[in-house]
Amino acid sequence: MTAPYDPGSERTLRFARLASLPVEPVGSGGESNGVGAALKVFRHRQMLDLLVRRDLKSRYKDSSLGFVWTLIRPLTQLLIYYVVLGQFLGAARGIPDFAVYIFSGLTIYGLFSEIVQSGVGSIVSNAGLVKKVYLPREVFPLASVGAAIFNFAIQMVVLIAAVLLSGSLRVETDLFYAIPSIVLIIVYGTAFALLLSAVNVYLRDTQYLTEVLMMFMMWASPIVYAWSMAKNIMGGGLLLDVYTNNPITLAVLGFHKAFWGSGADTEYPDLLLLRMVIAIAVGFVLLAVFHGVFRRLQGNFAQEL
Numbered sequence: 001m002t003a004p005y006d007p008g009s010e011r012t013l014r015f016a017r018l019a020s021l022p023v024e025p026v027g028s029g030g031e032s033n034g035v036g037a038a039l040k041v042f043r044h045r046q047m048l049d050l051l052v053r054r055d056l057k058s059r060y061k062d063s064s065l066g067f068v069w070t071l072i073r074p075l076t077q078l079l080i081y082y083v084v085l086g087q088f089l090g091a092a093r094g095i096p097d098f099a100v101y102i103f104s105g106l107t108i109y110g111l112f113s114e115i116v117q118s119g120v121g122s123i124v125s126n127a128g129l130v131k132k133v134y135l136p137r138e139v140f141p142l143a144s145v146g147a148a149i150f151n152f153a154i155q156m157v158v159l160i161a162a163v164l165l166s167g168s169l170r171v172e173t174d175l176f177y178a179i180p181s182i183v184l185i186i187v188y189g190t191a192f193a194l195l196l197s198a199v200n201v202y203l204r205d206t207q208y209l210t211e212v213l214m215m216f217m218m219w220a221s222p223i224v225y226a227w228s229m230a231k232n233i234m235g236g237g238l239l240l241d242v243y244t245n246n247p248i249t250l251a252v253l254g255f256h257k258a259f260w261g262s263g264a265d266t267e268y269p270d271l272l273l274l275r276m277v278i279a280i281a282v283g284f285v286l287l288a289v290f291h292g293v294f295r296r297l298q299g300n301f302a303q304e305l
């Protein structure tokens with residue numbers, strides 16, 4: 001005759017099995033330097049991948065067109081700028097293949113804008129997870145970076161198609177300027193996403209201020225006008241150096257040099273590639289500093305949320 005089922009004994013066995021498992025820390029202790037923090041994020045790469053997928057799916061949830069909306073906004077901007085600035089205001093007269101010129105600039109700037117604007121609210125929008133589940137807090141702004149890169153890849157397909165259709169693509173070494181341009185945007189975008197996402201937890205106006213700054217940064221970059229126009233107005237000197245060495249300006253110029261084949265004879269800043277390399281090095285330093293600020297502020301995220 002079998003013994004009657006005893007739920008108490010099953011609970012005892014379960015607790016005994018749990019007690020035999022090794023204890024692993026789940027708090028914020030452990031490595032305190034930047035390398036240790038990066039390793040903790042790497043250990044949670046599967047969660048990071050899930051967060052990226054979730055962000056992409058939730059953005060276009062219940063939408064009939066889905067990821068097509070990723071293209072509609074930049075194409076609408078392209079149409080407006082091409083018609084209003086290029087045709088009505090005459091900007092296209094001095095810039096050949098004006099549509100390719102604008103779209104290449106909008107594509108690389110759109111990556112920076114999306115990384116920063118989606119990253120700044122990433123901690124607040126995931127308040128439930130931050131308060132209930134321990135994860136390296138960096139995964140939330142990094143998930144925004146991953147989603148932005150995915151959308152950027154879709155836009156790149158359209159840009160390359162547009163360049164091929166216009167016949168302005170030049171398969172030369174200039175094409176490789178796209179690589180440092182993308183690295184520049186990802187490094188600086190990630191740095192500011194980390195910093196602003198942490199500040200936004202304590203000061204919620206940060207996300208609205210960021211929207212204004214992104215609008216300013218777009219017009220402060222040679223996206224809808226030529227760099228030579230800015231040079232003629234500023235007349236050289238320190239002001240032009242500050243404007244030119246802005247990493248967004250350098251990335252936009254790099255994309256123009258890579259994809260805007262009709263502008264082969266256009267004037268570019270001297271030593272453009274060297275400027276980009278220096279800006280990338282400075283960007284990595286800035287990324288380390290902003291990550292350090294993020295780690296110092298993350299201790300009170302749960303309380304503030």
